[in-house]
Amino acid sequence: MTTLSSYGPPGGLTDLSDFGxxxxxxxxxxxxxxxxxxxxxxxxxxxxxxxxxxxxxxxxTAPDAQTATVSWTAFPRLLxxxxxxxxxxxxxxxxSRKVQDEYCEWSVTRTNGKITRATFTCEGPEYWDVLAxxxxxxxxxxxxxxxxxxxQEGDLFVNGAYDRFNxxxxxxxxxxxxxxxxxxxxxxxxxxxxxxxxRRVIDGTELTAEQELIKCSRYGQAERNSxxxxxxxxxxxxxxxxxISLADPVGLYFDGLSTEGWETxxxxxxxxxxxYERGDAEHRVRAVYEVPANKGFTVGDITINGRxxxxxxxxxxxxxxKLVAVACxxxxxxxxxQTACRQDSPAELARPEEAFVASAFSAYGYLGTxxxxxxxxxxxx
Amino acid sequence: xPEEFSERRRATAWLRRTAGPSFDDRAEGPAEEHLDDDLxxxxxxxxxxxxxxxxxxxxxxxxxxxxxELDTLGDPMATLFFRRNAFPMSVQELLDGLPAAPGQPKVxxxxxxxxxxxxxxxxxxxxxxxAITYAVQGNEADLLISTGANSDPRTTFLQVASWDERNxxxxxxxxxxxxxxxxxxxxxxxxxxxxxxxCFDSHINGSVVxxxxxxxxxxxxxxxxxxxxxxxxxxxxxxxxxxxIGAENLEPTVRSQITRWTRGRLRAVxxxxxxxxxxxxxxxxxxxxxxxxxxxxxxxxxxxxxxDPLHLPMGFWLNNDALLxxxxxxxxxxxxxxxxxxxxEGLDRFGFRxxxxxxxxxxxGDTFFAFVVPEAALEDNAVIRALWQQGLxxxxxxxxxxxxxxxxxxxxxxxxxxxxxxxxEATAAAGLGDRIAERIVAAAGQLPADSPEGRxxxxxxxxxxxWRADFAQRLTAYLEHVxxxxxxxxxxxxxxxxxxxxxxxxxxxxxxxxxxxxxxxDIPETAPTLRMREDATVTALTAQP
Numbered sequence: 001m002t003t004l005s006s007y008g009p010p011g012g013l014t015d016l017s018d019f020g021x022x023x024x025x026x027x028x029x030x031x032x033x034x035x036x037x038x039x040x041x042x043x044x045x046x047x048x049x050x051x052x053x054x055x056x057x058x059x060x061t062a063p064d065a066q067t068a069t070v071s072w073t074a075f076p077r078l079l080x081x082x083x084x085x086x087x088x089x090x091x092x093x094x095x096s097r098k099v100q101d102e103y104c105e106w107s108v109t110r111t112n113g114k115i116t117r118a119t120f121t122c123e124g125p126e127y128w129d130v131l132a133x134x135x136x137x138x139x140x141x142x143x144x145x146x147x148x149x150x151x152q153e154g155d156l157f158v159n160g161a162y163d164r165f166n167x168x169x170x171x172x173x174x175x176x177x178x179x180x181x182x183x184x185x186x187x188x189x190x191x192x193x194x195x196x197x198x199r200r201v202i203d204g205t206e207l208t209a210e211q212e213l214i215k216c217s218r219y220g221q222a223e224r225n226s227x228x229x230x231x232x233x234x235x236x237x238x239x240x241x242x243x244i245s246l247a248d249p250v251g252l253y254f255d256g257l258s259t260e261g262w263e264t265x266x267x268x269x270x271x272x273x274x275x276y277e278r279g280d281a282e283h284r285v286r287a288v289y290e291v292p293a294n295k296g297f298t299v300g301d302i303t304i305n306g307r308x309x310x311x312x313x314x315x316x317x318x319x320x321x322k323l324v325a326v327a328c329x330x331x332x333x334x335x336x337x338q339t340a341c342r343q344d345s346p347a348e349l350a351r352p353e354e355a356f357v358a359s360a361f362s363a364y365g366y367l368g369t370x371x372x373x374x375x376x377x378x379x380x381x
Numbered sequence: 382x383p384e385e386f387s388e389r390r391r392a393t394a395w396l397r398r399t400a401g402p403s404f405d406d407r408a409e410g411p412a413e414e415h416l417d418d419d420l421x422x423x424x425x426x427x428x429x430x431x432x433x434x435x436x437x438x439x440x441x442x443x444x445x446x447x448x449x450e451l452d453t454l455g456d457p458m459a460t461l462f463f464r465r466n467a468f469p470m471s472v473q474e475l476l477d478g479l480p481a482a483p484g485q486p487k488v489x490x491x492x493x494x495x496x497x498x499x500x501x502x503x504x505x506x507x508x509x510x511x512a513i514t515y516a517v518q519g520n521e522a523d524l525l526i527s528t529g530a531n532s533d534p535r536t537t538f539l540q541v542a543s544w545d546e547r548n549x550x551x552x553x554x555x556x557x558x559x560x561x562x563x564x565x566x567x568x569x570x571x572x573x574x575x576x577x578x579x580c581f582d583s584h585i586n587g588s589v590v591x592x593x594x595x596x597x598x599x600x601x602x603x604x605x606x607x608x609x610x611x612x613x614x615x616x617x618x619x620x621x622x623x624x625x626i627g628a629e630n631l632e633p634t635v636r637s638q639i640t641r642w643t644r645g646r647l648r649a650v651x652x653x654x655x656x657x658x659x660x661x662x663x664x665x666x667x668x669x670x671x672x673x674x675x676x677x678x679x680x681x682x683x684x685x686x687x688x689d690p691l692h693l694p695m696g697f698w699l700n701n702d703a704l705l706x707x708x709x710x711x712x713x714x715x716x717x718x719x720x721x722x723x724x725x726e727g728l729d730r731f732g733f734r735x736x737x738x739x740x741x742x743x744x745x746g747d748t749f750f751a752f753v754v755p756e757a758a759l760e761d762n763a764v765i766r767a768l769w770q771q772g773l774x775x776x777x778x779x780x781x782x783x784x785x786x787x788x789x790x791x792x793x794x795x796x797x798x799x800x801x802x803x804x805x806e807a808t809a810a811a812g813l814g815d816r817i818a819e820r821i822v823a824a825a826g827q828l829p830a831d832s833p834e835g836r837x838x839x840x841x842x843x844x845x846x847x848w849r850a851d852f853a854q855r856l857t858a859y860l861e862h863v864x865x866x867x868x869x870x871x872x873x874x875x876x877x878x879x880x881x882x883x884x885x886x887x888x889x890x891x892x893x894x895x896x897x898x899x900x901x902x903d904i905p906e907t908a909p910t911l912r913m914r915e916d917a918t919v920t921a922l923t924a925q926p
Contacts, residue, residue, distance in 0.1 A: 072604040073629050080596060081678050081692050084716055084860075085705035208498060208609060209749075211680035223678065229604045236607065258630065260521055261637030271520060305640040306766060318633060 004056040010127055010186070010251030011279030015142065020134035027126060028250050029057055031187050035194030044344035047217070051335045052197040052238050054245050056326075065328035067247055070233040071255040072225040074104035074120070074319035081223055093313040094172050102226050103184050103252040104321050107176035108312040114300030117290040118312040119146075122252040122321055123178040123278070124186035125164050132162030143168055146277060146286065147175035172312070179252075183220075186251060189230075189323060193246050195219035196231035197238045199337035206239070206337065208232075216341035226321070234325055241335075242327040254284040255320035261305040262318075265297045273299070289315055388538050388557060390529075391508050392894040393739040419443075419557065419564075419579070429559035432463045436565040437579025439572070443562060454563070455547035457517040457524050458554055468561055471534040472513070472526060472621070475541075479515055479524070486515045487522070488624040489631045490530060491601045493897035495608030496749040497735075505742050507531060508895070509608065511621055512591075514634055518546065521641070522634050525589050531616050540580070542589050544638070549645025551587065551638075553580045567642055571661050582891035585671040586760045588642045591628075591635040592892065594759060597678045597750050600898065601628030605678065606749060636759065643763040647771055651810045656773065659813060663803040665764040666774075666782055669791045672755035672887055674898070681747035686725050690718035696756025697880065698863055698913075699856060700783055700790040703762045708780050710853040714860035723873040724751065731877055732903030737896045747900050754880045755887040757790045774814030777848055781818070781840035784852050785833050788859060788913035792886045794922065795833040855915070862917035875919040878904060882911040 007028035009016055016024060032055045038048015075089075076099055083089035097105050109117040132139045136153075139162065143151040147168045156166050169177040179185070200207040200216050207213050210232035211222045220227025237244050254276065262270035278286035289312075291298055302309045309315070420427075420435050421442025427433060432451060435443035451464060462469060462478060469475035476486055492509040494502070509530040514522035523544035529537030539556040550567040567587030569575040576585075583590050597605035604627045616622050650657055664670060675694040684691065695701040695716055704710050727733075728747055736743045747753075765783075768774045786795035802820040818841050825838035843851050866872030884899050893899070909921035 071627065077596065077678065082716060084695055084712055084714065085701050087706050087709060208607075209496065209680055209683070210606060212683040215683055222683070225604050232607060240612070258633050260633045261640055269520065305636050305763075306644075306770060320630070 003058065003060050004248055006057060008249040010124065010249050011253065011283040011285040012249060013127070013278060013285070015131055015135065015138050017135050020130055023130050023134060024127070025057070027130060028186075028190075029055060031190045032056075032194070032245070032250075033058075035191050038194070039344065044342065046338050046340045047195060047198065047342040047344070050194045050197050052241075052243055052333050053194040054243050056245050056248055059243070061245075061326060062243075062328035064330055065326055066330075068233060068237060068325045068327060069255070069322050070230050070325065071320045071322040072102060072229050073317065074102050074321050075225075075313060075316040076101050077225040078221070078223050090311040090313040093316065094311050097170065097172055097176070097180055098182075100172075100316075101181050101183050102224060102321060103179065103189070104254075104316065104319060105176050105179050105181060105184065106312045106316060107172050107174065109173070110300075111298070114298055115309060115312065116298045116300070117288060118299060118315055119176050120254070120287045120289075120312075120316070120319060121176045121178055121285065122254060123285045124184070124189070124251060125178055125180060126186050127251075128164065128178045129162060132157070136162070143175075143177060147177055184252075188220075189252060190246060190250065192219045192227060192230055193234050193244070193323075193325065195342075196234035197244050199235065199238050199335075200341065201337040201339055202341065208236075208239070218342045218344070230323065237325065237327040238333075240327070240330050241333040242330045243333060244325055244327045247324040247326045249283060251283060251285065251323070253279065253282075253322050253324075254287055255322035257287070257289075257315070258318045258320075260318075262309075263303045264291075265301050266295065268295070270302055287319075388536065388555075390510075390538050390894060391506070393508075393737055393896040394888070394893045394898070395891075419555070419562065427557055427560045427562075430466060430468055431560050432468075432563060433557075433560060434563045435579075436569050436575050437581070438575035439565070439569065446563060453548070454545060454552055456543035456545035456552045457515075458541055458543040458552065458561075459545075461517070463561065468559075470556065470558060472511070472528045472539055473534060475526065475539070476513070476515070479517060482516060486513045486526075486624070487626060487630060487634075488513050488621050489601065489628055490608050490622070490625045491628070492530075492608050493600050493895040494737075495600060495602065496606055497744070498609055499611040499614070502742060502744070504740075505737070506740060509616065511625075512631065513621070514631070521637060525638070530619070530622065531614070542584070544641070549642070549649065551584070551589065551642060553584065555580070567646070571658075577891065583894070585892065586665070586764075587646070588639045588760055589635055590671075590892075591631060592672075592674045592898075593628075593676075594632055594635060594673045595675055596629070596632075597676065598628035598632070599674060599676050599748060599750050599753055601631070603628035605629075606680070639759055639763050643760075643767050647764075647767045651771065651773065654810050655807050656810045656813060657807050658805070659808055660800065660803045660805045662764060662768060662773070663817070664800060665761040666768070666779060666796075667800045667803070668797045669757070669761070669793070671758045671760055671890075671892060672791055673758045674753055674887075675756045676748065676750040676753040679751050680749060681728075681751040682749075684721050684725055684751060686722035688721035691721050691724050691751060692716045692718045693752055693867070693876070694754060694756065696790060697752075697754045697876075698790075698860065699787050700757040700762070702757060702759070703765055703783055704780070704787065704852075704856065707762065707766045708776055708783075708849075710780070710849055710856060712853050712857045712860060714857045715864065717860060717863045717867050719867045719873050719876075723868075723870060727873065727877050730874075731881075733900045734902075735897055736901045739896065742897075748898075752880065753884070753899060755791050755883050768814075771810075773810050774817075777841070777843075777845070778814035778818060780848065780852055781837055781843075784840050784855070785836045786912075787856070788915055788917070791883060793912075795836075798833045799837060859915055859917060862915075866917045872917075877902075878908070879911045879913060879919045882908070886910065 006025040009024050036050050036053050038050050079089045079092050104122050106120045108115055140153050151168050164180050168175045195217050210228035213235055214222045214228040214231050219231050222228055257274045259270040264270050273291050274289050276284040276287050424442035432446045433443040434446045469478055489512040492507050494505050494507045511528050511530045513526040515524040516522050517524055525542040528539045541554045542551045545552050552566050553564045554561050564580045570581040570584055570587035593599040602608045675696045733747045734743055734745045765779050769776045769779050786793040802817050821834050822838045825834035828834050881902050881904050911919050912922045
């Protein structure tokens with residue numbers, strides 16, 4: 001195998017101009033380089049460098065390369081743990097995008113209280129930042145196609161800057177164009193994967209379980225589905241002394257929807273009402289669950305194990321999200337394990353929504369913030 | 382795999398020996414004993430290329446299935462293999478004989494020792510099993526296979542539950558080399574002669590089983606935890622192992638399978654407007670026919686005294702699935718959470734450890750995920766929901782029953798007492814609940830108000846427009862009491878003892894197959910069985926008249 005020439009847009013999306021594609025490549029590559037380097041040792045101890053993590057555009061991927069798909073359930077585990085019943089957690093999840101923190105967010109359309117359409121997205125916000133900077137007219141066109149023909153430019157851009165949290169993308173009822181929950185960023189995904197390549201041998205025992213690893217390495221929150229599972233899976237590859245990266249195109253993707261136990265009023269296949277609207281066949285980033293009008297029933301008439309489908313959150317229970325890691329040079333890494341857990345100062349924890357590395361544009365005449373000045377993305381509680 | 386467990390699960394909890402190479406009271410080895418268990422004493426020698434039947438409790442011993450009997454079996458094992466004279470002798474042969482289908486098979490991995498690092502216990506037998514599902518017809522799985530993973534596929538156990546769409550039942554099979562044995566259908570799980578026997582010691586109500594059904598799917602490879610293998614474990618090269626996906630995908634499959642059988646069962650037993658065995662249905666409301674196992678979502682070994690409070694599983698406190706989800710009682714309380722320090726200190730104080738007497742293995746600490754306890758089973762709750770959805774009882778009747786002794790969601794002697802008012806003979810389906818309620822209310826007139834009958838009668842008398850709010854208010858108050866007590870050392874210790882008491886009740890069930898499923902403690906074996914009270918205090922269970 002050879003070195004990758006450039007990082008492609010997530011999902012193989014074709015919205016970006018040539019300029020935008022270059023900016024995206026820089027964004028991903030810079031974030032990966034920053035993640036390899038790790039935090040400043042003067043401020044954070046035992047968390048770098050992550051020399052088993054590598055940049056596909058700068059380091060060769062060896063012939064023994066294997067890919068590893070890591071998948072998890074889209075419904076937020078934190079809500080599950082903190083709710084007394086399914087009904088309660090579904091209501092909570094439907095109340096705010098702020099709690100949809102498993103790299104999947106959704107919005108539901110209802111008619112007379114009954115669900116007619118549920119839209120799910122796993123597109124990272126950074127892609128939309130790049131798109132808005134390089135092709136703002138495309139952003140407006142996509143919003144009008146996928147959210148509502150009523151979307152106006154002024155709804156999306158404030159003083160010329162794209163507003164991730166615009167009114168068409170900030171609620172659970174008015175549309176979901178891309179991820180906005182503060183931890184749902186691609187930069188956080190990259191940082192998490194890189195940090196998880198650090199092996200931890202504490203008091204002579206190598207940590208191997210998801211929760212003890214995440215508590216020691218602090219690359220996310222232990223009670224999510226995604227963070228500890230991604231970290232644990234990546235670390236398992238690291239323990240095989242392999243070099244690891246995120247496969248191109250770097251992104252979060254739908255792994256699938258299971259409809260076992262679902263029943264439609266007319267006996268039709270409930271899976272047939274699930275469709276993908278964005279992303280290539282292997283990298284789906286936008287999905288819709290909707291029954292065609294001519295069927296004579298709606299999503300809300302479908303039952304799951306005898307219970308009516310009342311919340312988009314019930315669908316999220318059956319959705320899995322994935323990322324794909326690539327590992328090679330098995331058995332060859334000479335990186336010594338860390339013998340202590342990460343220690344850092346609270347000031348080092350950044351709000352991930354601020355984590356877009358604006359330097360992605362620096363090489364092309366846009367914002368010139370140096371990479372070192374960018375806030376570090378971390379999956380926070 | 383040693384010969385003694387040939388074609389059998391190594392169910393360590395069933396072994397009566399403490400250690401050593403042989404049973405102390407058996408002249409014959411376990412392999413022969415198990416074969417007799419499965420095929421019946423005096424069974425004929427099995428010939429290759431034939432299907433036998435032996436329903437434990439109903440058939441004295443195995444005999445060959447007749448062509449007519451074979452014709453009645455409509456599941457994929459019968460139609461794709463046995464009727465075509467095909468008898469796969471390994472899981473791979475079985476899978477090779479199935480029509481190709483996208484995304485199939487789905488392979489899962491389970492082991493009670495799976496999260497114990499191999500290098501920490503190199504001599505511990507890990508008994509890793511594959512659970513495999515296959516959707517042969519349509520999108521729903523209709524073939525569910527259980528087999529040993531880290532052992533010879535031709536000698537390890539190979540068991541199949543196969544959905545028969547025509548008859549709306551599962552058929553159960555096991556390979557006994559050189560042939561296969563049909564061990565019964567879902568109906569045999571309910572029939573008195575075979576109930577609880579043979580494969581129905583686990584498939585208690587005729588459905589497929591996944592004890593650890595909910596997140597974090599204790600013992601299963603899942604998004605919550607990985608089963609760990611040694612670097613050189615040959616299982617890594619197994620094509621089936623390479624297909625393993627997380628148990629989070631198996632949960633919806635099992636839920637769907639249970640719903641499917643429950644629906645078919647209700648349809649059949651209420652055909653013509655008459656219920657043949659009302660007690661068979663209502664025992665799933667009033668008694669604990671089986672359980673699921675639930676736990677916190679937190680890895681026990683990772684808990685530190687200064688961690689955030691530990692949310693103990695809701696199913697420990699009440700039957701939240703039935704009361705809060707199905708019956709939609711809206712409680713206004715949080716999930717009870719214990720100070721982490723009380724949990725970590727409790728591990729030492731109560732001597733928590735994992736122990737496998739069969740091998741002499743022991744190590745301090747709780748199960749991988751903290752605080753595992755039995756909870757009300759989906760199998761039972763699915764029947765309760767189906768009963769009121771189909772009008773045999775009302776939601777209020779179900780709630781009135783479940784609110785009797787609700788702080789004890791499993792193994793409640795008080796609720797079980799109400800079974801005596803359930804007719805055992807065929808009776809009209811319409812109004813069944815009302816007639817049972819009349820009997821209980823009539824009996825309550827002669828009994829103390831705090832008797833189970835008296836409490837049911839009080840619940841039943843609640844006005845139609847307020848019973849939900851009334852019950853929800855009581856549940857809320859109860860959970861608030863729990864939260865107050867769980868933050869105290871005495872209160873938390875009471876709940877540890879209560880959990881252990883319930884675990885011991887589960888251990889008495891045949892469903893408890895593997896010693897490493899649950900922790901053991903220093904709480905004396907002679908300690909009384911405990912029950913929770915509505916004020917969130919714990920007391921010894923007293924015998925009832």
